[in-house]
Amino acid sequence: MxxxxxxxxxxxxxxxxxxxxxxxxxxxxxxxxxxxxxxxxxxxxxxxxxxxxxxxxxxxxxxxxxxxxxxxxxxxxxxxxxxxxxxxxxxxxxxxxxxxxxxxxxxxxxxLFSKHGFDVLQVEELTEIEQKKVDSYFKNTIFPLLTPMVYDNYHGFPLLMNQLLTFGVVTRTTEEQKAQDRVTFVQIPGNLARFYEINRKDKIIFVPIEEIIRWKIKKLFRNVEIVSVNLFRITRNGDFTLEESDDIDADFVQEIKVKLRTRKKGRVVRMEVERNPSPLMMKILKERWVIDNANVFTMASLIDLRSLWQIINHRQFKERCFKQPPPVTPLSLPAETVDMFEYLKEHDVLLHHPYNSMEPVVALLERAAEDPYVLGIKQTIYRLADQSRVTAALLKAAENGKHVSVLFEVKARFDEERNIKEGERLEKAGCFVIYGISKYKTHTKMLMIIRKEGEKVTRYVHIGSGNYNEQTARLYTDVSLLTTDEVYAHDVSEFFNVITGHSRPNEYKYLLTSPNSMRQQLIELIRNEARNAKKGLKSGIVIKINSLEDKEVIDEFYKASKAGVPIKLIVRGICCLRPGREELSENITVRSIVGEYLEHSRLYYFHNNGESKVYGGSADIMVRSFDRRVEALFLIANEELKREAINILHYNLLDNVNSYIMREDGTYLKKRPAANEEVIDVHKLFYSRAYSTEVVEAELV
Structure with missing residues (x-):
């Protein structure tokens, strides 16, 4: 019941x-x-x-x-x-x-492993010669790093690290004619490769490190009876929120460092364990961590499937993985190489990643670092690549005496340590570094280069939906704008003054920003479509985002749907709105696109009775985006670039290879091309340029 x-x-x-x-x-x-x-x-x-x-x-x-x-x-x-x-x-x-x-x-x-040139095998499945190699690897590399940690009346419970494979070994000794069972924990060091690799003539064999240790476990427990050997892995609570504080002098870097340490001790929320674990061990662990069977996941095979990356990234198999086509020239850039400083004075450029390379942005930043006329660079950074060219350019700019201001978001989840380290490098080089803004997370993506050109100063602006990360820019779909338009330059300058100082601008012309007003501004745009629909005017909304969760905006979508506004939503991940419910959301459709590239771009289209408005930027429709983050959406004012953005939305709505249609009950149905229907795969289409660039806007809504 x-x-x-x-x-x-x-x-x-x-x-x-x-x-x-x-x-x-x-x-x-x-x-x-x-x-x-x-x-x-x-x-x-x-x-x-x-x-x-x-x-x-x-x-x-x-x-x-x-x-x-x-x-x-x-x-x-x-x-x-x-x-x-x-x-x-x-x-x-x-x-x-x-x-x-x-x-x-x-x-x-x-x-399928064996016929593709590899296999994952147990030690017992190896040849005698291979077992000798494994034995040598255990003796020389694994064994010295293992530390058994007993838990009994004389030894406290050890700190078991988050997401490391651990053996719980139950042993028995007879003391004073009474059998004593104890549990000893052996954590497998996270800096060892998950698989030991053996090259055979016809294939590569991957031997799980835990099976090597299991094979030799007696080396750690001499002269005692081993009752059971149980492999498990725990996941700890990693959710923490910075204390709200109005103290602008608070040392947020130190606060984050403290939180990172406590993350290692967070309460256990999940335990993965192999089949038939020791009842004694399970009783101890459940009581210790206050968990029950709902938190315990019994695994039938390889625990922690993230380890498959070692196989995927193996040098012998890289050629057999998905081949990414070379990027194409942006529609708003000429095919031949141009001087970007000169070109941007006359033209705006819309980039659509990964189909367009991030190179124009990185190259512009690198050139600015060396250019004698560049006076300063301002940038927000959320996530960076390993050995980042962006960091290298900012360091070079500081060395060359330019004013460099960087807002590093040290609360970027799981990149906190990297961002702190990179921020400290920039500080040492003489950059002005800000580590986040009080209780807000800075998620917006902005860059401004200030260049003296004769008697005037030109501001080169880049603003987009993606991070300044050259690696993910090849895997995530994003949109961004390069411009010297004075309206954007003014808005972005004002925005930097807000996030690095203490300023409250009256209004922005081309930006919608949070945490102050973005939700209400989006709601007003939705209400405007509803008003037009009620008047019998043409209306329509098309939005592409990562997540849709904010109740206030969802309720406005419901009202607009009832007013007759056709609403088409492309939501990759979380969607809390119910589409197609009678008398609530009959005019709303939702699709999710999941395929080779992670759909990360955000685009907002409002028909506006033929005077359409299109915004791109960093914000999803989430409570955190509106109330707890510094975000920005930018109006795509240039008519040619606006058509490009509409084009992107149009073909996303036509995709029938990577799309899933959301149903009223929250389930999804895979979209497949009909027998005589043209196959449209957006993850290939935007590389091929085999599509019309002149989309009729009426087709969108």
């Missing part, structure tokens, strides 16, 4: 649960691993991504839920469920996903 009541409550709600919606998104990623048209290595890549996604989900979303449960705070999910019933529903769904994930790995992928 209780199960039916919970299900009914979820169905009746006009909102979809954010967390359940995310798990459905990970199913769409798992769908890529099941795609037999992809190579085995690409399928393994998506399998590894589902594992990474799930790790983050447990650390952050399940961790956040436990913040409420552990401290007795009330929480209502969008479905209306309180924290404990929702916990049960969420973890039940997670168990279902993990079961499907491992069935895919064991039944669909693993049987």
């Amino acid at each position: 209780l199960v039916n009541k919970v299900s009914d409550q979820i169905k009746k709600s006009k909102y979809i649960s954010r967390d359940l919606s995310w798990l459905r998104f990970n199913y769409r990623v798992l769908d890529q691993a099941r795609d037999t048209n992809k190579s085995i290595f690409d399928r393994l890549k998506f399998m590894a991504i589902t594992a990474s996604n799930l790790d983050e989900f447990f650390m952050i979303r399940v961790g956040s839920l436990y913040n409420y449960i552990d401290y007795g705070k009330e929480r209502h999910d969008y479905s209306g469920l309180r924290e404990l019933p929702f916990r049960k529903k969420l973890l039940d769904y997670a168990h279902r996903f993990v079961n499907d994930q491992y069935l895919t790995y064991s039944n669909e992928l693993k049987p």
Whole structure:
């Protein structure tokens, strides 16, 4: 009865649960691993991504839920469920996903390994000569790094690290004619490769490190009886929020460093364990970590599928993975090489990554660092690549005596340490570095180069949806704008003054910003479409984002739908809106695009009775984007570039290869081309240029 009541409550709600919606998104990623048209290595890549996604989900979303449960705070999910019933529903769904994930790995992928030149084998399946190699590797490399940590009446419970493979070894000794069972923990060092590699003539053999240790476990436990050997892995709560503070002198860098240390000790929210674990060990761990069977995931095979990256990235297999085409020249740039400083004085440029390279932006920054006429550079940084050319250019600019101001967001999840380190490097070089803004996370992506040209100063502006990361720019779809237009330059200058100083501009002409006004400005744009629809005028909204979660905006979409506004939403991940519900959202459709590239671009189109407005930028429709982040959306004012942006939306709506259509109940249906229908794969189309660049705007809505 209780199960039916919970299900009914979820169905009746006009909102979809954010967390359940995310798990459905990970199913769409798992769908890529099941795609037999992809190579085995690409399928393994998506399998590894589902594992990474799930790790983050447990650390952050399940961790956040436990913040409420552990401290007795009330929480209502969008479905209306309180924290404990929702916990049960969420973890039940997670168990279902993990079961499907491992069935895919064991039944669909693993049987293909051998015929593609590799295999994952146990030590017992190796030849005698291979076993001798493994034995030598254990003695010389693994054994010296292992530290058994016993837990008994004389030894406290050890700190077991987040997401490291751990053996729980139950041993027995006879003391004073009484058998004593004890549990000893052995963590596998995270700096060792997950697989030991053996080259055979016809294939590469990958031997899991845990199986090597299991094979030699007696070397760690001499003269005692080993009762059981149990492999497990824990995930700890990684969700933390900076204390709200009005103290502008607070040392946020030190605060983040403290939080990073506490992350290692966060409460356990998930335990993955191999089959038939020791009852004694499980009793101890459940009591110690205050978890129950809902938190325990019994794994049928390889624990931590992220380790598949070692196989995917192996030098022998890289040629067999997905081949990314070379980038094409942006529509707004000539094919021949141009002087970007000169070109941008007369033309705006819209970049659509990864189809267009990030090179024009990075090259412009590198040239600015050396250019004698450049006076200063201002930039916001959220995530950077390893050995970043962006950092190198900023360091060079500072060395050359230019004024360099950088806002480094040290609260960029899981990149905190890297950003602190890079920020400190820039500080030492003489850059003016700001580490975030009080209680807000700076997520906007902006760059300004100030250059003296004769008697005047020209400001070169770059603003977009993607990070200044050369690596992810090849894998994420994003849009960005390069311009010297004075309106953008004025707005961006004012915005930098706000985020680096203490300024409150009256208004921006081309920017919508948060945390102050973005939600209300978007709501007004939606209401304007509803007013036009009620007057019998043409109306329409098309929005492409990563996530849709903010209730206030969702409610405005519902009202606009009732007024007759056609609303087409392209939402890659979380979507809390219910499309197609009678008398609520009949005029709203939602699709998700999941494929070779991670859809990261945000574009907002409003028909505006024929005077359409299109915005790009960093913000999704989420509470955090409006209330807890510094974000910016930029109006695409140039008519030619606006048509390019509309073109991007148009073909995203036509895609029938990577698209999933969301149904009213929150489930998704894979879109497939009909028998006589043209196949449109946007992840190939924008490289090929085999499409019309003159889209009729009426086709969009």
